[in-house]
Every structure is written in structure tokens, then in C-alpha cells.
Amino acid sequence: MTEQLIMLGLILVKLLLVFGVILSMAAYLVLAERKILARMQLRYGPNRAGPGGMMQPMADLIKLLTKEDFVPAQADKWLFLLAPGLSALTALLTFAVIPFGPPLQIFGQTVPLVICDLNIGLLYFLGLSSLAVYGMALGGWASNSKYSLLGAIRGLSQLISYELAMGLSVVPVVMMARSFSLTEIVLAQQQIPFALLNPPAFLIFLISIVAESKRIPFDLPESENELVGGFHTEYSGMRFGLFFVGEYINMVILGSMLTVLFLGGWSGPWLPGVVWFIIKVLAICFFFIWVRGSMPRLRYDQLMNFGWKVLLPLALLNVLITGAVLLWIG
């Protein structure tokens, strides 16, 4: 009984820790992105709120919370209110299955550093990432604005194009790790990360998660130059904030996924596993930001072409080759 209570307590502690870390990471990612982008453009970036602009996320939060919460007259009110929550929630839920460290020994118990080690964790991730797009699609639809709708439609078609390649690119990982459980996958990479074993799958997955996170060069659902703000054109205040936070949480989650699937998760020399994990995730986040600073937005037809005619065949081919190689090795 007490064991179960302690387990429950530990799970709660893990939940709160993860929740807090992820949210504050998302918040400071915003700041980091603004600062890094600014430096890439020979600017300083936000440096007024707090020392070196460190309080900027708080200032943003206060600003977003105090702004008018506006619902357009012709909008579908309930869907409109629901959509931002959906977007942030699905992003947060994904983290449940991500192992962020080696199992810990506390009070004589082995605590796995994952909230819930599902044996089909990978499928859970794929499922939730497909659900995440609903937040955007419903938000765009419910706003009853042409820009929002166009953004939502773009988001949906982009999702179909890239989910497929993404799904196919993790098939070799599953084949190599012989498990759907993410912990198993990490353990399978103790020696060599899959990124080195199977670079094509890594690259396809990397491109796909950039598309998945709707960031430059695949930020067509937003594309503020043509669609004002895309699916969140009509949103203001904290509802816009939820979309915004959702995007950065997504960045962390997808970074974690990449770490888990291809970069060997927490494994690494000298440092504790959790630190390695965070370092890898942050490096990927920096890469995301770097991409944003360096690349232009793709044109819509280029994006579709690339997804269907390049990534998908490549991913399929990769599955076949990996399968063949695995068979050959035995």
C-alpha cells in the first residue's frame, strides 16, 4: 500500500517537474529564439525587461493576459474557444511517453525517468502529433475568416504530406530496436545512436519534424506575409498565447523525440543521463532557431512536391533497404 502511495507520489512529482520544466523551457525558448535571431541579424533582441531581457517572458505573459479576449462576430464560438487549448494540450500530453533519463534509484526503488513507459509509446506519439493539428484546423475553421481558413487548409495538407514520411522514417528505428517502447529504443542505442546507423531515416525525420512544428521553412499555415497570421489571425490575448506556447512546447517535444529516436536519448559519457538529454534537446532547439534564421519560407507547391515526390519515396526506399540489411545481417 505504502509502496503504491510512494509510486503515486513519485509520479506526481515527476509530472510537476516535467510540467514546470517544459513550460519554462517553452517560455525561455521564445526569448532564446528572439535573442539568437536578433544576433544573427546584427541586433540585440529584447534587452529591456530585467537584466539582459531575462524577464521578457513574464512581460509577454502579462501583456497577453491583459489583452482583450476577442471573439469575431461570425465565429463558431465554442470551437473557437476550444482550439487553442487543444493545440497546447496535445503537445504537453506527448511528453508522457518520453524517457528523459536512465532509471533512478530513490528510497530503494527504481524510478524510471519517464512518466508512463508505454510499450507502444511511439504509436502514442504519432497519434498525438496527428491530433495536434486539430487545434490549428479547428481554430482556422472556427474563426470564419478567409486567412484563417486558408492557413488551416494549408496546415492540414502539409500534415498529410509529412506525417507519412515521418511515420515511414521511424519504421527502420523500430526495426532496429525491435520495440515500440521508447525506453527500449534508447537502450538499443547505448553503443551507436541510430542517427549514425541510419542517416537517411534521421534526415527524413529531422525535416519532417520541422514541418510538423510548422516552423520556417515550413510555416505555411501562418505565413504572416500572405495570410496575416494564418490560422491564428483572429486570435488575441492568451488564446493566441496558447497557440504560441503550444508551438514552443512542440519544439521541445519534437526535439526530445529526435533525441530519443536517433541521438541515443540520455546516453552519453561522463555526465548524468538527464543532463545529456537536456543538452541534446537544447542543441536541436538551437538548430530549429538556426534554420529559422537562415532559410526562407518554401512556396506551397514546392513544399508539396518535396513532401510527396522526394521525402516519401526516400523514406519507403529506406525502409526496404534497412529491412534488407537487417535480414542480411540476420
Next chain:
Amino acid sequence: MPTLTIDNQQVTVHDGATVFEAAEQLGIVIPHFCYHKALGAVGACRMCAVTVHAGIFKGLQMACLLKVEEGMVVTTGDPRSVEFRARVAEWQMLNHPHDCPVCDEGGECQLQEMTIAGGHGRRRYRGEKRTYNNQQLGPFIAQEMNRCIQCYRCVRTYRDYCGGRDFGVMGSRNRVFFGRFQAGPLESDFSGNIVDVCPTGVLTDKTYRFKSRHWDLQEAASVCPHCSLGCATLPGGRYRELQRVRSGINEQVNGCFICDRGRFGSSYVNHPDRPRQARLAEQPVTVVDALQQLAGQARELIETHGPEAVLLLGSSRATLETNWLLQRWAAELGCRPPLLAAHTPRHQAARVAAFDLADRLASLAEVRQADLLVLFAVDPLAEAPLLAVALRQAVRNGGRVLVYDPRPVELPCEFEHQSLTVLQIRNLLAEETVESTLLRELLDRAARPVLIGGGDLLGAGGLRHLQRLATKASSALRPCLVHPVLGGPNSFGSALLSPPEPGEDDLLTRLESGRVKMLVCLETDPLLEAPDGERFADTLTRLDELVVFDYLPTPLSVHATLFIPSTAPVEAAGSFINNEGRLQLFGRVIEPGLPIAVTGGGDHPPREFFTVTPGSDPQPAWQLLQQLLGGRADLQAVRQRMQVALPCLAGFAELQPGGPGLRAAAAVAPGRFEESLPEQPLGSLQLLVTPARYGSDLFSRYADKLAPRFSAAGIILNPQDAAERGLNAGERVILDTDAGSYRLPLTCHAGLAAGCALVENSAAFPHLVPGGELGFCQVSAEVAHD
């Protein structure tokens, strides 16, 4: 019908057309100064040079003078003519000052346009510029002679076209000067037209001085409301103030010019005392509440006292739509059909014009082309000023003008005047005199005769006689047309909406019967606009409710128990029918509201934000009536319904403001009309009330810009009559009429028919209104007080 080629485009024009007109037909604008559509060509400015490649005269030619020949080939943009025009522009700019920023013409200046079009951009001439001293030309026209380019347009307009005599050209060689011999106000009643024709800023509108630039003005095609002619105008307003009126162009009516009354008499719109808020028993209310109050009370009165209890009164100042909707409202309320004019004799005369004369109405264009014009009891300068200009054009084209009028008529052209009393004119028309036979002979010999009758002095009976005369003088070869002069801008329209009914009684009889409890006056003030104002004033005390819709600060609007502000003609779209049955639309120029000049008190506008424009309560009367009727139709839908209800208005809904308009008249068989002329009491004089040239119609009376031209009150007698009564000119005398007695200074004029006494209805003497029944009066010396 020769065909020629201009700039590689072929065009066929009528015989005798010039190259300039042919180019205009193609939409090619040839730069020009001295040519003006109404004035014709003189070939003085040399600006319209074009190159003729095939034709009798080859080479550089003046397009305005060159008659079109078959097969001619002309270019307007070849280097030769372009270079020539550039040099002409440069040469015209030699003495022109560089003061465009402080010149009112800037922005609508033909010289600016032509200098740019001519390609002249840099001054090369280093000599001294010629300067002039300016003249003061009165309250309307400002002169700045330094800007003059000697195109002669002003003189051609003022003297040749409009017949003015006190403005001309002086000096020689490089000193040619346009002005009066001595400084002083311009005497012509058409002086404002020189502002329109001046291609640069020499002659500008003094009342509009420095007020706005052309590009800032809100303008819309409109119709002048000052008399029954309905001349086309282009009023311009800015900052909610009507700032000026320009002449519009309607070839069928005024041509290119208007009179000073129409041009400078528009400031009634911004009259400082104009009531802009609805009032119920001296307390301000909202328009919505006022309308509710009105509708409720009217219904209640009709229920308790019967259909006679509410009397609706339309007006010849109100638009056609307004009057028609007033009839609809009366039908809906269940009261008697509204009277559409307070002035019954004028209304009856207008009915004769609208119904009996419908098939032989002459437009002003036809007047200009007539070869014999006979005026019966019309003083054009007082009653319909632009008719005088039209008469002048007829005379310039070789026509002959005969005037039968008791008044000392002045016209800007040669004419033969017979001073006959009104009764004598009636006899003449009834063909009872020797003169009638002579007149018939003259009319029979004329190729394009037009009879012009003044509705005010002739009345309905006289106009009917005129119609008979015209019928007799018509032949199978050519009709004899009639041009009636009526009272208000929409007299014809009001008459057309109210066909004659037997046994109809007029406003005063109805009011004096005592059965009327509520009187609704729609944009009319019978105190000032109808005869027997005293009798009308007496009946007001018997009313329970006096409701007034108006946009002028009339005395009646002060008396009203319920006052509802309506918009002036320039503040809303609408339509008038002019004296010859021409239905013309006018557009909205400005929105109603207190001008910024008023709200800011001359300084900058107040630094406060309002959600509503101050003083913007007035609404178009038709809209107010629509609200009373509970309808939501827009003006276009109202017009659609009107043209279905009244076949004579066919095409109304398709009509646009500007353009020639539409003839709307309902020809019916002449009705029987009995009239007994009153006997002249022994020793009495026929009382003639004539409108003053300025300040008789309510629009010009409330136009402060016209105040310098208002005349003083006075009475005019023939010297013979004065001598018989022992009266001397300059004395104050007593005029005894049925309406009351007045003390007025006496003037003697031999041009006045003997046996008549003439008084002018004006701002100074509003008591007697022109156009009443034929009346008689006594004039006697003032009794000296011991």
C-alpha cells in the same frame, strides 16, 4: 457631312463644324483659351494650332476657326504644332505673375493646364513684367489684372452674350485692360459668368475668396432653386459649408451661364439662424420623437374630428418626391389630399402650364432660336433672369422681341415695349383689340414664334388665353410655342401632382372654416410665400397644432408648435420640374451640419471628439415622410413607384443628375375655366406686385451674400398719376390695399403703364407677395401730423 482624319482617327461631323469641334467629338482636347462653347471662336490666342496635312489650307492652322472639309487630314501632336503651342504658352506667360499659391483659380486654371500641356516649364524672358492697378468691381467679383492674358473671353461674355454695358476693354498695345471705365460694382445681373469663363485668375468670385481649392470642394450636378427656370448649376461645398455655385451646362435650359441670383444666392444653406434641431413646444426633441409625436397626434385628431382636422400643405420649394410622398401620407392617414402649394393663384397658373399647355411648351433653347418672341406680363430680370439672356441670343440671331407689360421692363437686348395695364393685356390676349389683330398677323408671319407669359400677372385665366392664342397662331407647318414663367422651382411639379378637381377650396377657406386642427407645412411659409399673409396669420390662432418642416429660418418655423428640420436642396438628392415641364434631378453636394467655420468660430475646429456631426439633425423631407409612412425604400425605389403611379413621369427612375433632363407634362384637353375679372373701383390704381431681382424668393432673401444687391422698399407710379394725386417723387406716400396700408417712398417712372402702382416684394418689403389676384389700391399723400 464631311469626314476627316484627326490623329489617325476618322470622324464624320455636321456641315460647318470646325476642326476643334471634330476633335472634341473624338475626345481629343486641343489646348485653347479664347474659344468657348457658348461664345464661339475668335482665333485670338493662337493656342489651338494644329497641322493640316491634306486640305485646301495646309500647314499650321487654328483649329477653332478652320472649317472641316471632306478628306482633311489633321494632326494635333506633330512636332510643328506642339512647338508652336509651346511658344504661344511661353509668350502668354511673359507677364503672368508667379502667384498661383495665392490665386483662387489655382487648381482649376486653364492657363496652368495649358502651360503644362504646351510643355513650357521654364521662364526664359528676362524683361520686366507689365503690371496694372486693379479696380473694385463690387461685392461679387474680385479683379487681379496682372494675371490677364488678354483672351477677351470676359468681354465677350459680359457684353456680347449677356448684354452688360459697363464692362469692356480699354487701352492699346501692351496695355489692354478689361474692366469698367471707373471702379464700381458691375451692373449686369449676369456678372458672375465672367468668373466662370476667365481662363485664369483675373476675375474670381469675391464671395468665395480664399475659401477652398477646387480639388477640395464637394461638387454635384444640381438645379438652381431660385426661380422656375431650373438652370443647371454646380454648387461646391467644403467643411459642411456651401461655398460657391458655378454654372452647370444644360443646352436645353441655361446653356453655359447662370444669373447672379443663382450664383451668389446660395448662402441660405448656411444661414446663421437656420433651425437645425427639432422642437416640440419650444423644447428640443429628437427627430424620431418629433415624428412619433406628429404621427400620433395626426391620427388622434382625425379619429376625433374627422378627415378635415388635419391639413397637409406641400410646396413649390419641396422636391417632387417629397410632394408625392406627402400625398401618400395623407392617403394613409385618411385626411383630405394635401394642397401642394400655399399660393393658390400661382398654383392654378402652374396647372394651366402643366396640363393645358403641355403640348406646346418651349424650352429656353427654343427661345434662343425663336425669331419672334412676344412677352406678356413678364419682367424676365425679376422673374426668370436667364430668360433675358436667352432673349438676347434670339435677338442676336435676328429675332424680334415684343414686350407687353405694365412695368418699366429692362432687357439686355433690343426690344419693343408696350406699356399696357394687366387688364389691357388680358383684353389683348382675348383678341378684343386692334392690337390683337396686328399681333396675330405678326405671329402668322413668324417662322418660330414663342409666346412668353408671366404666370404672376396673367394668372391661370391669362395663361389659358395665351394657350388659345398659341393654338390659333399654330399652323400645320410650325407650332407656336409657349414659355410660361411660374412661381417656384417646382411649381410645375406640384401642379402636375395635383390635377384640377372641381369644387376645390384653397388654403385660407379651409383654415377659416375652423375645422382644421392641425396644419402641417412642408417646406413652405404661407406668411411670406402666399398672398393674404395677414389673413393666414389670423387663422393660426385657431389651430391646435402647427407643424413645420423647413430648412430656412422663416417666421412660421418660429411659430410652429412642432418643428422638424429638413435639408436644403443641396444637402440631399431630389428633383424639380421647371417651368417648361423639364424634370431634372439634382445630387447631394454636402451633408447637413454646422460648418466648421461656425463650430470653430473662425479659428481651428474644436479639439473635441463627437460621435455625431454638430447640427446634422436635418434629414431630407422625403426621408422624414418615408419614416412617417413606415417605409424603408430609398429614393430610387420611390422614383420607381412614382413613375408607375404617374405615367407622365416615365423614365424618372433612369434619370441621372446633370444632363438635359426629361420632359414631364400631362397633356389633357383644356378644361373649362370661368373667371370674372373684378371691376376697377373709380379713382383706384391697379396694384402690381413684382418680385425684386434679389431678395424676393426666400432662397435669395436668406442669402447674406446677396444683401448688397437688395433693393429698398418703395412704390412707383406713372408721373401722370402722381401729378393727378398731387404727389411728388421722393415723398413718402400711403398705399391702401385690401391687405393693409403701407407708407412707402414714391418714385415716378414714365415707363410704368398709367393707372398702375408698382411695388417690389423684397426683403425690405415682404408684406405683399407677387402673383396674387388682380387687386386695386389707392395711393394718397401722407397726412401731415400737426
Next chain:
Amino acid sequence: MPLLRDIKGSFQPFWVTLRNMFRKPVTVQYPEQRPELPERYRARLILTRDPDGAERCVACYLCSAACPVDCISLQAAEAEDGRRYAAWFRLNFARCIFCGLCTEACPTLAIQVTADFELAGRDPLKLVYEKEDLLVDHCGRQPDYNFYRQTGIGVTAPRGGNPGESPPVDVKDLLP
């Protein structure tokens, strides 16, 4: 080799951005650090006076016509001596985009730009400048120009008394 070029083109920007990250930013830290403005900087507008000290503005409405955002409104009036001036002149800096077209349109060099760009405020009405706020006591950038001495109509000098003009002609003179 377009493919090679494309691949190269995809990696080059990453190098450029990375390199720039380690350079010194060019941003001017405004309130602490004052910007060095060019001489012809376009900011707050003023109404200047002519060398005689009279208002240069003749209220010709050209600035308000040239203004692409309609932030200038004014009313002309006539002074006793025939001088045309602005009875009121209102410039809404909340709307102004500092394009300077008004100064280019101004025929009398009255409206001019200054380098004073610190106009921000919390009350939009305080950004609405009236004539008395705009009018300055100097000639601005062109100290010599006096419109009324060039125009050819007598306001400052008697008629025909400006440079390049002959005295008024006697119109009743018939001599050749």
C-alpha cells in the same frame, strides 16, 4: 550542376547566420545612446517665417493636397493688406508618416522638416498640432526666400514694385 548548386545554397546561409552571431550588433541603444541623424532627416514639421518676420504660409492648400495620409487641414483667410494666410492650420502627427511631400509641394518654403523625431506621447490629441504649435520664429533652411517679393501682386511692395516688374500702366493712355 543545379543539384550541387542547390545543395550548396542550402548550407551557405547557415554559415552566414552563424558567422553573424558573433559580430557586434549595429543597433543604436536609443535612450542611452543618441543616434547621429543625417542632415536632411525628416521628422517634425514646422511653419517658418520669411526674412521680414511674417508668416510664410499662404494657405494655398498644396500641402494638404500632396499629403498621402490627409493629415493636414487648414483654412485660408485674407488679411487687411491682401496677404493670404492660414486662419488655422492643423497637422495631425498621429497620422503623419513623415514622407516630406508637403515640404516638396510648398511653393513658399513655409512648411519644412526638422530632425526632431521625439514626438511620441500617450494622448493622441497631443499629437494634433495647431498653427501656433507649428509656427517657429526663424526662416528654417532657406533664410533668404520671400514669396511675396517674387509673386507679382502687390502685398509687401506696392504694385509693380517688386524686382523685375515695371510700374502699373496707364490704361487710358492711347500713345503707341
